[in-house]
Amino acid sequence: MAEYWGVKVEDIFNSMQERFRPEGAKDVDSLFGYDIKDEGKWKLTVKDNKMTIEKTDDLTGCIATMKADGETFVGVNTGNVDATNAFMGGRVIVDGDMGAFGKTGKLFRKFVIAQKEMTTKDYLADMFATIVPRFKANEAEEGLDVSFAYDLGGPDGGKWTVFIKDKKCTITTTIEGKPTVTLEFNDARDYVDFILGKIDAQSLMASGKAGAKGDLNMMATKWPILFEKYKDPMAGNVPQQELIVLKKIISLNEKFSTGPVMGKFLKGLKEQKIYANKCPQCGRMQLPPREVCADCRVRVDEFLEVGPKGEVRYMDIIYYAMPDPLTGQVRETPYGGINILFDGCKGNETLPHFIRKDQIEKIQMGWNEKKGTRVRPVWEENRIGDIWDIKYFEIDE
Amino acid sequence: MGKRIAICAVAQIKNDAEYWHLRFQNMLLECFESIMDQTKVTFDMEKGIRTIITCSNDMFDARTISNNGVTDVVGAQFRGEEKMDQESINGLGYAMASILSGHDDVILFMGHCKESQGESRRMISNLSFDPFYTRPLGMDYHNVDAMQARAYMEKSKVTDEHLAKIVVRSRQNAQKNPYARENKLVSEQEVLNSPMYSDPLRELHMYPITDWAYGMLLCCEERVKEFTKKPVWITGYGSCMDRYFLGDKDLTSNFSLKNASKRAYEKAGIKDPKKDIQVFELSDHAAYQLPMWAEGVGIADEGQGGKWIDDGGMDKFNVNLSGGHLNGNPLLLGGAARAMECYYQLSGQAGDRQVKGAKRAVAQAATGGAGQHQAVIVMEA
Numbered sequence: 001m002a003e004y005w006g007v008k009v010e011d012i013f014n015s016m017q018e019r020f021r022p023e024g025a026k027d028v029d030s031l032f033g034y035d036i037k038d039e040g041k042w043k044l045t046v047k048d049n050k051m052t053i054e055k056t057d058d059l060t061g062c063i064a065t066m067k068a069d070g071e072t073f074v075g076v077n078t079g080n081v082d083a084t085n086a087f088m089g090g091r092v093i094v095d096g097d098m099g100a101f102g103k104t105g106k107l108f109r110k111f112v113i114a115q116k117e118m119t120t121k122d123y124l125a126d127m128f129a130t131i132v133p134r135f136k137a138n139e140a141e142e143g144l145d146v147s148f149a150y151d152l153g154g155p156d157g158g159k160w161t162v163f164i165k166d167k168k169c170t171i172t173t174t175i176e177g178k179p180t181v182t183l184e185f186n187d188a189r190d191y192v193d194f195i196l197g198k199i200d201a202q203s204l205m206a207s208g209k210a211g212a213k214g215d216l217n218m219m220a221t222k223w224p225i226l227f228e229k230y231k232d233p234m235a236g237n238v239p240q241q242e243l244i245v246l247k248k249i250i251s252l253n254e255k256f257s258t259g260p261v262m263g264k265f266l267k268g269l270k271e272q273k274i275y276a277n278k279c280p281q282c283g284r285m286q287l288p289p290r291e292v293c294a295d296c297r298v299r300v301d302e303f304l305e306v307g308p309k310g311e312v313r314y315m316d317i318i319y320y321a322m323p324d325p326l327t328g329q330v331r332e333t334p335y336g337g338i339n340i341l342f343d344g345c346k347g348n349e350t351l352p353h354f355i356r357k358d359q360i361e362k363i364q365m366g367w368n369e370k371k372g373t374r375v376r377p378v379w380e381e382n383r384i385g386d387i388w389d390i391k392y393f394e395i396d397e
Numbered sequence: 398m399g400k401r402i403a404i405c406a407v408a409q410i411k412n413d414a415e416y417w418h419l420r421f422q423n424m425l426l427e428c429f430e431s432i433m434d435q436t437k438v439t440f441d442m443e444k445g446i447r448t449i450i451t452c453s454n455d456m457f458d459a460r461t462i463s464n465n466g467v468t469d470v471v472g473a474q475f476r477g478e479e480k481m482d483q484e485s486i487n488g489l490g491y492a493m494a495s496i497l498s499g500h501d502d503v504i505l506f507m508g509h510c511k512e513s514q515g516e517s518r519r520m521i522s523n524l525s526f527d528p529f530y531t532r533p534l535g536m537d538y539h540n541v542d543a544m545q546a547r548a549y550m551e552k553s554k555v556t557d558e559h560l561a562k563i564v565v566r567s568r569q570n571a572q573k574n575p576y577a578r579e580n581k582l583v584s585e586q587e588v589l590n591s592p593m594y595s596d597p598l599r600e601l602h603m604y605p606i607t608d609w610a611y612g613m614l615l616c617c618e619e620r621v622k623e624f625t626k627k628p629v630w631i632t633g634y635g636s637c638m639d640r641y642f643l644g645d646k647d648l649t650s651n652f653s654l655k656n657a658s659k660r661a662y663e664k665a666g667i668k669d670p671k672k673d674i675q676v677f678e679l680s681d682h683a684a685y686q687l688p689m690w691a692e693g694v695g696i697a698d699e700g701q702g703g704k705w706i707d708d709g710g711m712d713k714f715n716v717n718l719s720g721g722h723l724n725g726n727p728l729l730l731g732g733a734a735r736a737m738e739c740y741y742q743l744s745g746q747a748g749d750r751q752v753k754g755a756k757r758a759v760a761q762a763a764t765g766g767a768g769q770h771q772a773v774i775v776m777e778a
Contacts, residue, residue, distance in 0.1 A: 246528060246529060248528060250524065252456070252459060252515055252516065252517070252520055252521065253515070253516035253517075254459045254514055254515055254516065255513075255514060255516075256420075256459075256514065257416065257417055257418065257419055257420050257511075257514070258420065259418065259419050259420035259422065259423045260418070260419075260423065261420075261423070262420065290422075290469060291420075291422050291423060291426050291469070291470055292426060292469050292470050293469075294468065294469030294474035295474065295475075297440060297472045297474075299426070299430070
C-alpha cells in the first residue's frame with residue numbers, strides 16, 4: 001500500500017477507534033461510507049455514542065459516502081491538504097447527505113503521525129535540501145551577488161555553499177571561491193540546534209563552538225529576508241494531549257497604612273501642597289518623602305514644601321498602556337509620563353506624574369545641561385489625599 | 398558538632414493586632430535603630446555589615462519582591478540583601494551559613510509582617526495550595542490544620558479540655574511578656590464555648606492576626622566582643638521539608654519535625670533534650686500543635702500528648718513562657734519570635750518569666766499547612 005507523508009490510508013481507519021470522541025457523537029446515529037480509490041471501502045457505524053469501522057465492499061445503508069484518492073484522504077486527515085480546497089476542487093466528493101457527513105468532523109480527535117526520530121544527518125539533509133525552495137526570489141534586490149558558506153564539523157558534518165546571483169539561488173556541497181561569509185561550527189549538531197532555535201548564536205560564538213569569517217552582518221540582515229524560516233518536520237508531530245489551562249482571578253482585598261511620612265505627603269496633596277523631605281546629612285530631597293535617607297541610613301524628619309511648579313526632567317510617551325492597577329480600566333493612549341523637577345529641588349530629585357494629553361508633543365525634556373519645559377499641576381476639585389488629587393501637569397505659560 | 402555563631406542583640410516592637418497608623422517600614426525602622434544603638438555596629442565594608450537578610454512575604458505585603466519595599470529602612474541600600482520568604486527561623490540558618498562560610502562576619506537580620514493589611518489570612522494561605530486541585534477545594538492553614546488536629550488528638554488522647562488549658566495558659570504567660578500581643582484573659586469555659594472554626598479547632602484555638610517586626614545582629618565567634626558582652630550562641634540548626642501533598646503523608650507522624658530536631662541536636666551535641674535543654678519555644682499556630690510539637694522535639698512521649706499535659710509537661714519543660722505563637726505573632730515570623738524569647742532567657746533578660754540558670758534553649762518553627770516544613774534551633778548561653 002502506498003504511503004503519503006509516511007502514512008497509509010489504513011492507518012487513518014485503524015486509529016479511528018482510539019481517536020473516537022463519544023461527546024462528539026451524541027446526536028449521531030448513522031452509517032458512513034468511505035471509498036478510497038485503489039485502496040478499498042470502509043463502513044463507519046455510529047450509534048449510542050459508540051462506533052465501529054470495518055473494511056467492506058458493501059456500503060449499502062450509508063447516509064453519505066466520501067470518495068477520494070489515497071493521497072487526498074491522507075492529506076486531509078494529516079493536515080497536509082486543505083480540506084475545503086480539496087472539496088471545492090472536486091478531489092473529495094460526498095455522495096448522499098452532505099449535512100449528515102459534516103458531523104463526522106466532530107467524531108474524532110486529530111490524526112497524529114507517529115513520532116519518528118530524526119538524526120543530525122537527517123536534519124542536515126533536510127535543512128540544506130529545502131534552502132532553494134525556501135528562497136524568496138522577489139526579495140532579492142537587483143545585482144545582489146553573495147555567497148554563504150557552511151563548514152560544519154563533527155561526524156555528521158560537511159560543507160555547503162549557497163549562492164545568490166541574478167535573483168537565483170543555487171547550492172553546492174563544497175566551499176568554492178571566496179564566500180561573502182563562512183560560518184564554521186565545530187560540531188554540526190550545534191548548527192542543527194541553532195537552526196531549530198534550541199540555542200542562540202551568541203552563546204555558541206561566546207563559547208568558541210562557532211565562528212564566522214567574512215561579512216557576518218550581511219548574512220544576519222539578508223538571510224531572514226531572503227529565505228523562509230526552516231520548518232522542523234517533527235514539530236507538528238508531537239502527539240496532541242489535551243492540555244487544559246485554567247483561567248483564574250486572584251483577588252485579595254488590602255488596606256495600606258500610609259504612616260506618618262507618606263501620610264504627610266498625601267495629606268499635603270489634599271491641601272494643594274507638595275512636600276519633600278530633606279536628609280539632615282547629605283541634604284538631598286526625597287519625593288515622595290521616605291522614612292530614611294537610604295544613602296546615609298538616617299531618619300529624615302524635615303519636610304519642605306516644593307513646587308508646585310517645576311520643569312520636565314525625564315519623559316516618555318506610552319502607546320501600549322497597562323491597565324490601571326487599581327481599577328483594571330485600560331487607559332486611553334497615547335499618554336505622556338514625565339518626571340518633574342520642582343522648584344526647590346535639584347538634580348534627580350524628581351517626582352513622576354502625567355502630562356496633559358494634548359501637550360504631549362509640545363513638551364521638552366530637560367537634563368543636566370538643559371532646562372525642560374516649565375509645567376504646573378492641575379488639581380482635582382475634590383481631593384482625598386491620593387496621587388490623583390493632581391489630575392496631570394500642564395505647560396506653565 | 399557544628400560551629401557556632403552569636404546573637405549579639407535583638408530588637409522588636411510589641412506584637413499588636415493592628416498598627417493602623419504605621420507602614421511596616423516604620424515598624425522596621427524602630428527595630429533597626431535599636432540594633433544600631435545597642436551594638437554600635439557600622440556599615441563599613443571591611444568591619445561592618447555587608448549583608449542584610451530580611452524576612453517578609455509577597456502575599457502578606459501584597460507586593461512582588463516584598464524586600465524591595467524595606468531595603469532603605471534596614472540599611473540595605475548599596476549592600477548585599479537576601480530575602481527569606483519562609484518561616485523566619487530559617488533566616489537564622491541562612492545567617493549561620495553566611496557567617497560560617499567566612500564570607501561575612503556580621504549579619505543584620507530583619508523581618509516584618511503586617512497581617513492586618515490583608516482582608517483575609519485564610520485567602521493568603523489558600524494561595525499556598527496548588528491552583529488546580531487543592532486550592533479550589535478551599536484548603537487553607539485553618540482547615541488543613543484541623544485535619545491534622547483531629548488525627549493527632551485521637552492518637553495522643555488530647556481533648557477539647559486540654560486545648561482549653563493550653564489557650565488559657567498561653568494568655569496568662571503572655572501577661573509577663575512586655576512584647577506580647579495584648580489579649581484578654583480567658584477561662585477554660587470561654588475557650589470551650591468559643592465558636593468552632595474547623596472541627597475540632599475553635600476560634601480561640603488559633604493564633605490571632607498580628608502585626609510585628611524585629612531585628613537581630615548576628616556575628617562570628619571571633620568578633621563577638623565588639624558588639625556585646627552577653628552573646629547567646631546558636632549551636633545547632635536543622636530543618637526538614639515534608640511531602641507537599643497532604644494526601645501523601647501521615648499527618649500524625651511528626652516526620653519532618655523529628656528529622657529537623659535530630660539534625661539540630663546532633664550539631665549541638667544534645668543527647669537527651671529532656672535533660673539537656675531548659676527552655677522550649679514551640680510554634681503553636683493552633684493549640685493542638687503545642688503537645689504535638691512537644692512530642693516531635695522529644696519532650697513528650699510519642700502518642701502521650703494528652704497525658705503529658707495532665708502531668709504538667711508544659712510547665713515542667715518551660716514551654717512557651719512567652720505566651721507562644723498562640724498568643725499572637727505573624728504566621729511568617731513565629732520562629733524569630735521563638736528564637737528571641739530563647740535569647741532573652743539565655744541572656745537573663747526575661748524579666749518575670751526568667752528561668753533561673755537556663756543554659757540551653759530550643760526554638761522551633763513550622764511553615765505550611767499541617768506543619769509541613771519544620772526547623773529547629775538550639776541556642777546556648
